[in-house]
Amino acid sequence: xxxxxxxxxxxxxxxxxxxxxxxxxxxxxxxxxxxxxxxxxxxxxxxxxxxxxxxxxxxxxxxxxxxxxxxxxxxxxxxxxxxxxxxxxxxxxxxxxxxxxxxxxxxxxxxxxxxxxxxxxxxxxxxxxxxxxxxxxxxxxxxxxxxxxxxxxxxxxxxxxxxxxxxxxxxxxxxxxxxxxxxxxxxxxxx
Amino acid sequence: xxxxxxxxxxxxxxxxxxxxxxxxxxxxxxxxxxxxxxxxxxxxxxxxxxxxxxxxxxxxxxxxxxxxxxxxxxxxxxxxxxxxxxxxxxxxxxxxxxxxxxxxxxxxxxxxxxxxxxxxxxxxxxxxxxxxxxxxxxxxxxxxxxxxxxxxxxxxxxxxxxxxxxxxxxxxxxxxxxxxxxxxxxxxxxxxxxxxxxxxxxxxxxxxxxxxxxxxxxxxxxxx
Numbered sequence: 001x002x003x004x005x006x007x008x009x010x011x012x013x014x015x016x017x018x019x020x021x022x023x024x025x026x027x028x029x030x031x032x033x034x035x036x037x038x039x040x041x042x043x044x045x046x047x048x049x050x051x052x053x054x055x056x057x058x059x060x061x062x063x064x065x066x067x068x069x070x071x072x073x074x075x076x077x078x079x080x081x082x083x084x085x086x087x088x089x090x091x092x093x094x095x096x097x098x099x100x101x102x103x104x105x106x107x108x109x110x111x112x113x114x115x116x117x118x119x120x121x122x123x124x125x126x127x128x129x130x131x132x133x134x135x136x137x138x139x140x141x142x143x144x145x146x147x148x149x150x151x152x153x154x155x156x157x158x159x160x161x162x163x164x165x166x167x168x169x170x171x172x173x174x175x176x177x178x179x180x181x182x183x184x185x186x187x188x189x190x191x
Numbered sequence: 192x193x194x195x196x197x198x199x200x201x202x203x204x205x206x207x208x209x210x211x212x213x214x215x216x217x218x219x220x221x222x223x224x225x226x227x228x229x230x231x232x233x234x235x236x237x238x239x240x241x242x243x244x245x246x247x248x249x250x251x252x253x254x255x256x257x258x259x260x261x262x263x264x265x266x267x268x269x270x271x272x273x274x275x276x277x278x279x280x281x282x283x284x285x286x287x288x289x290x291x292x293x294x295x296x297x298x299x300x301x302x303x304x305x306x307x308x309x310x311x312x313x314x315x316x317x318x319x320x321x322x323x324x325x326x327x328x329x330x331x332x333x334x335x336x337x338x339x340x341x342x343x344x345x346x347x348x349x350x351x352x353x354x355x356x357x358x359x360x361x362x363x364x365x366x367x368x369x370x371x372x373x374x375x376x377x378x379x380x381x382x383x384x385x386x387x388x389x390x391x392x393x394x395x396x397x398x399x400x401x402x403x404x405x406x407x408x409x410x411x412x413x414x415x
Contacts, residue, residue, distance in 0.1 A: 029228040033220060041214045048211035058215055062222045069227040070370050074350075095363075131204035151205050185197060 017081045024072055036065055039082055043089045049147045050093045051100075060096050064089040079161050086162040090144065127185070134184035138177055145170050146177035229377075308354060308361075311345050312407045315368055318342060319400055322375075323391045339375035346372055364402050371399060 017038070023031035043064055048057035068075075068085045075084060135143060144163060148154040149170070154162070159170040318338055346369045349355055355362040374390050394400060 027228065029224055032224065032228065036220055036223065037216070040216055040219065044214035044219070045211045049209050052209045054212055057211070058219055061214070062219050062226070065219075065223045066226045067366070067370075069223070070373070071366065127200055128204045128207050131201065132208055135205075135208055147208075150202075151208060181201060182197075185201060 018077065021072055021075065021081070024069060032069060035081070039085055040065070042082075043085060046086065046148065046152055047089055047093050049151060050090070050144070051097055056096065056100065060089070060093045063092045063096070067092060083158060083161040086158070087164065090162055094140065130184060131181065134181050135177075138180060141165075142173045142177045142180075145173040146181075149174050150178075307345075308349060309407060311342065311349060312403055314338075315342050315346075315372070316400065316403045316407070318375075319371070319394060319403070322387060322394065336376060336378055339372050343369065343372040343376050361406060364399075364406055367397055367399055367402075 017035065020031045020035045024035065040061065044057060044061045047060045047064070048054070051057055051060060064085060068088050071088075075081065135146065138146065141163070145159055148159045148162070149156065156167045156170040156174075159165075160167040163170070318335070321335070346365055350362065350365050350369065355365055371390060371394060374386070378386050
C-alpha cells in the first residue's frame with residue numbers, strides 16, 4: 001500500500017472537509033488523498049452504473065477528481081463537497097460517453113457492423129436483460145434519475161443538486177422511468 | 192404474476208443492473224495525484240506500476256503527433272485570418288460548421304466580452320500550437336511560460352464573467368484551457384521537456400485545439 005494511503009487510512013478523526021480543502025489548495029497531497037478516499041468509491045459506483053465499462057469508469061472517475069481538485073478554489077461550499085463532485089462526475093461521464101459513442105459510431109460505419117451499442121429487444125432471455133435494455137432505452141435524464149434514486153439510493157434532493165434540476169423534476173422523471181419499465185415488463189410477462 | 196411479485200422482481204433486476212466492480216482506488220489515486228499534484232515525470236516513467244497500469248497512464252507518453260502540429264498551425268492561421276477580418280469589419284473568410292452547435296451566449300448579447308474572448312482564444316491557440324515544437328526542443332524560453340501565466344489570468348477572469356456563466360460549452364472549454372495553462376505556467380525548469388510532451392498529448396486527447404477553433408469560428412462568425 002502506498003505510504004500516503006496508509007497514512008490516510010490510519011486517520012481516526014472524522015474528516016473535516018473544509019480543512020482538507022484548504023490543505024489541498026496549499027498543495028497537500030495527503031489531504032487530497034483523504035478527500036478522495038471519502039468520496040471515490042461512491043463516485044466510481046455511480047460512474048460505472050452510468051457507463052457500464054470498467055476502464056471508462058476508471059478514466060472518468062480520475063477525470064472527475066482531477067477536475068474537482070483543479071477547480072477547488074472556486075468551490076464556495078454552498079453545497080456539500082459530495083454533491084459538488086457528483087455533479088462534476090455526471091458531467092464528465094455524460095460528455096465522455098458522448099465522445100465514446102461518436103467514436104464507436106464511426107467505427108461501426110467503417111466496420112459495417114450495425115449491432116454495436118444497441119440492445120436487441122427480441123431475444124432477451126430473462127427479466128434482468130429486459131430491464132437492462134429498458135433502462136438503456138430511457139431518455140438520458142430519466143435514466144440518470146432512475147439509476148441514482150432506485151439503484152444507488154440518492155435522495156431527490158441530492159439528485160436535484162447533482163443534476164441541476166428541481167426536486168419536482170427528479171420526481172417526475174422517476175415516475176416516468178418506472179412507468180416505462182412497467183410497460184417493458186408487462187410485455188415480457190405476456191410473452 | 193401479481194403486481195407485488197412483479198415489483199419485487201423488478202427491484203431485484205434493478206439491483207443487478209451494471210453491478211460495479213471494486214473501485215481500483217490506489218490505481219486511480221496514482222493517476223489523479225500525478226495529474227493534479229505533479230508527481231515527477233521521470234519517477235513515474237521508471238516506476239514499474241507505470242508500465243503495467245494500462246492505457247490510462249501509457250497514453251500520456253509517446254512522441255508528439257505531426258498531425259497535431261499541422262492541425263494546430265492550420266487552426267492558428269484560420270483564427271488569425273478570422274480575427275484580422277473581424278477587426279476590419281469584414282465577414283470571416285472561412286465557413287467552419289461547429290459539430291455540436293453554437294456557443295449560445297454569443298447569439299444573445301455579449302459584445303463587451305466578444306472581442307476579449309476572441310483575442311484570448313487567438314492568443315491561446317497560438318501558444319498551444321507552438322507547444323509540440325517546444326516539447327521537441329525541450330527547453331521553452333521563459334517568455335513562453337510567462338505568456339502562459341498571463342493567459343491563465345485572462346482565463347480565470349473570463350471564467351468568472353457572465354460569458355462563461357451563460358454558455359456551458361464556452362465554460363467547459365475555458366476550464367480545460369485553465370488546466371493546460373496552469374500546467375504550462377508552473378513548469379519547473381528542470382522538467383520542461385517531458386512535461387511539455389505530456390501536456391501536448393493531453394491536448395490531443397481532449398481535442399483542445401479543434402475546440403478552440405470551433406469556439407473562435409462560432410463566436411467570430413455570429414452576425415449579432
